Amino acid sequence: METNKTKAGNTLIEIIILKLMRMVISLKEGGLGFKRKQQFYRILFTKFRLSWFLYLFLVFTFSTFSVATMAFSLEKSEEELYSKLFPLHKNLKNNKGSLIDAQNKIGSSNCSTDKNWVNNSFLPAEPIAAGKSDIICKFHQFSWQSFSYLTALGVTKKPRFLEMMPKDRIFKKKPDAWDLDGGSNLVFSNIKQADGRVLNDWNQNPVFYQQSVNKKFYDDIVYNQLNNSQCISEIDSKLRKFDISPGAIEVKTSWKVLVKGDDASNFFTIRRDIMLDGRQVKNAQLALLGMNFARKTKKHPEWIWTTFEHKNNAPNCDDIKPDDKTNWNLHNTNYFQTANAYVVNESTQVCRKTPYGAGFLAKAGLTVVSDIKDLNIGMTDIHRAKDSVWENYFLVGSAWTQSINPLLTDGILPPTWKNEIGGSSLLANTSLETYVQNPKWFDLEHPETDRGCFGCHTYNPETQNALHLSHMFNAAKDYGACTFNAKIFNDI
Numbered sequence: 001m002e003t004n005k006t007k008a009g010n011t012l013i014e015i016i017i018l019k020l021m022r023m024v025i026s027l028k029e030g031g032l033g034f035k036r037k038q039q040f041y042r043i044l045f046t047k048f049r050l051s052w053f054l055y056l057f058l059v060f061t062f063s064t065f066s067v068a069t070m071a072f073s074l075e076k077s078e079e080e081l082y083s084k085l086f087p088l089h090k091n092l093k094n095n096k097g098s099l100i101d102a103q104n105k106i107g108s109s110n111c112s113t114d115k116n117w118v119n120n121s122f123l124p125a126e127p128i129a130a131g132k133s134d135i136i137c138k139f140h141q142f143s144w145q146s147f148s149y150l151t152a153l154g155v156t157k158k159p160r161f162l163e164m165m166p167k168d169r170i171f172k173k174k175p176d177a178w179d180l181d182g183g184s185n186l187v188f189s190n191i192k193q194a195d196g197r198v199l200n201d202w203n204q205n206p207v208f209y210q211q212s213v214n215k216k217f218y219d220d221i222v223y224n225q226l227n228n229s230q231c232i233s234e235i236d237s238k239l240r241k242f243d244i245s246p247g248a249i250e251v252k253t254s255w256k257v258l259v260k261g262d263d264a265s266n267f268f269t270i271r272r273d274i275m276l277d278g279r280q281v282k283n284a285q286l287a288l289l290g291m292n293f294a295r296k297t298k299k300h301p302e303w304i305w306t307t308f309e310h311k312n313n314a315p316n317c318d319d320i321k322p323d324d325k326t327n328w329n330l331h332n333t334n335y336f337q338t339a340n341a342y343v344v345n346e347s348t349q350v351c352r353k354t355p356y357g358a359g360f361l362a363k364a365g366l367t368v369v370s371d372i373k374d375l376n377i378g379m380t381d382i383h384r385a386k387d388s389v390w391e392n393y394f395l396v397g398s399a400w401t402q403s404i405n406p407l408l409t410d411g412i413l414p415p416t417w418k419n420e421i422g423g424s425s426l427l428a429n430t431s432l433e434t435y436v437q438n439p440k441w442f443d444l445e446h447p448e449t450d451r452g453c454f455g456c457h458t459y460n461p462e463t464q465n466a467l468h469l470s471h472m473f474n475a476a477k478d479y480g481a482c483t484f485n486a487k488i489f490n491d492i
Contacts, residue, residue: 121145197435243301307398397424
């Protein structure tokens with residue numbers, strides 16, 4: 001009788017064989033020369049001692065059959081093998097429980113919403129699951145409840161995310177003192193996404209971006225002089241200890257310039273001065289396209305990463321129809337252009353490669369997508385009943401890490417195979433990460449390739465502090481030696 005380890009071993013061997021077949025396919029698909037192919041087949045023969053019959057069979061098979069058809073069949077086979085492998089994971093971990101098993105909501109009800117998230121909004125401290133059956137749901141509920149809190153009116157009667165401190169007011173020689181103004185007097189000028197590229201809408205206007213932090217995160221930065229790159233270097237070199245405080249929140253938003261013909265009532269809008277084509281435009285009307293936010297909690301030092309979008313930003317790449325009449329914000333069905341291709345000074349034809357960030361966990365049959373859909377339907381109904389503009393925004397997904405232990409609720413840094421990504425493992429926002437949407441399915445041999453948020457928000461623990469999970473600190477500059485306890489505010 002086969003043991004669990006034997007079964008897992010056999011499954012892994014099957015996966016390796018499929019990977020080898022994929023390599024052969026890629027040689028044919030890539031249009032490589034005859035000599036290169038011949039070298040590859042010789043390696044199979046000499047290194048792996050394949051029989052002449054099998055050698056000739058491989059050459060004949062992969063030179064004759066349709067590459068596209070075979071690739072499709074392999075994809076299906078590989079999915080089946082992964083599905084077969086992971087149920088064994090629990091037993092191989094000495095019955096401590098596995099992430100995959102814990103997130104599988106067998107026979108559970110839908111992921112529900114609560115109108116009090118809007119009517120009496122408060123910030124949830126942690127995603128708390130009642131048991132193994134509702135872990136995914138609880139994290140996505142945590143994200144929707146957090147979004148409801150951030151978009152609810154604060155002390156100044158503006159949404160709370162607009163009462164946060166913008167990066168531009170912190171990362172300078174003398175950071176501004178904390179206030180709730182947000183950035184109403186700032187001139188919007190940042191048009192670069194995290195990878196440095198610009199997203200132009202179909203009116204040839206760039207999308208604008210802003211990063212902001214809450215009071216907890218602001219205090220960490222200012223009191224530790226983390227606007228100064230020398231102070232960050234001291235922390236990285238372990239000359240002093242530092243950790244970003246639990247409760248810190250970072251928000252990044254994307255904004256479209258509204259023009260004549262746009263229906264402003266479908267968006268949450270603000271008025272700001274902007275830099276457009278090298279000149280300052282006064283009081284431009286900007287519409288919110290997307291919002292990324294990350295929350296650090298006591299149980300999740302890796303932060304919990306969430307993204308929301310406007311419902312009409314872009315279609316799913318697999319669902320584009322030539323007769324689509326939807327007035328997309330970042331997609332134009334009248335133009336035939338390579339999707340998500342960056343061309344300088346040109347509009348980008350945007351589409352969503354991985355709806356709901358559904359990567360490996362969704363492929364394994366888990367309820368990542370269904371939970372998000374349930375929540376979005378419920379929250380849309382709640383906002384529609386209040387005639388709220390937020391009915392036009394939806395949760396794309398959330399991501400976090402989870403350790404393999406009996407509790408399965410605590411996150412661990414940095415992401416590795418033993419603390420897998422929970423939720424939307426391929427999470428991306430079409431308006432904020434347009435060109436780095438990663439459609440790659442989880443690779444058992446190289447799990448780091450299926451990281452979504454954690455593919456960029458990562459750090460080297462040997463040489464860096466975990467503060468580098470935030471890109472906020474890329475704006476730090478050298479302002480000389482650190483002078484702790486100094487009064488560095490503008491108004492002191």
